[in-house]
Amino acid sequence: MSTTLLRVVLAAAGAFTIFTGLNRALGGMRTLGGQGSTDFLQVLSEHAYLVQDSHTRFLGGVWAGVGLLLLLAPLNLKAFQPILNFVFAIIFLGGLARFSMMRPDIVFGADIIGSLIAELLLMPLLFVWLSRAMKPSNV
Numbered sequence: 001m002s003t004t005l006l007r008v009v010l011a012a013a014g015a016f017t018i019f020t021g022l023n024r025a026l027g028g029m030r031t032l033g034g035q036g037s038t039d040f041l042q043v044l045s046e047h048a049y050l051v052q053d054s055h056t057r058f059l060g061g062v063w064a065g066v067g068l069l070l071l072l073a074p075l076n077l078k079a080f081q082p083i084l085n086f087v088f089a090i091i092f093l094g095g096l097a098r099f100s101m102m103r104p105d106i107v108f109g110a111d112i113i114g115s116l117i118a119e120l121l122l123m124p125l126l127f128v129w130l131s132r133a134m135k136p137s138n139v
Helices: 003-032 045-077 077-101 113-133
Strands: none
Touching: 003 045, 003 077, 003 113, 045 077, 077 113
16 A cells, blocks of 8 residues: 555544644633533532543543644654554554443444544554555565
8 A cells, every 4th residue: 555645544543633632622621512412411410520630631631642643753753663553553553441431332433433433443544554665676
């Protein structure tokens, strides 16, 4: 497959990841609404909520940073290859972590399945695609 297409896929994944990361980083647990309704929780303890909201904002910032890596990597695939491989692995592990909720009706539901496919199928595909694209005969 084309290295140019790989660059486009990585940039698109990066842009989407930045979008979803900022949705959490700037919107907290309630989000900015970029991925659906924000009316899904009731706060029983404001302090506990704000602590968890702070953690969610941090994780959203980390996720936006992952997106930035994906967005920048197409500029120099060879230099970013080890970092991309690590990113693919941690996203894959994150996808596996979804199963810890022990709710297949949610994990395989319409609201999650697209993300799950990207995490568990697209990440290994990108790993293989990148490794083949970076073989000396292809660079």
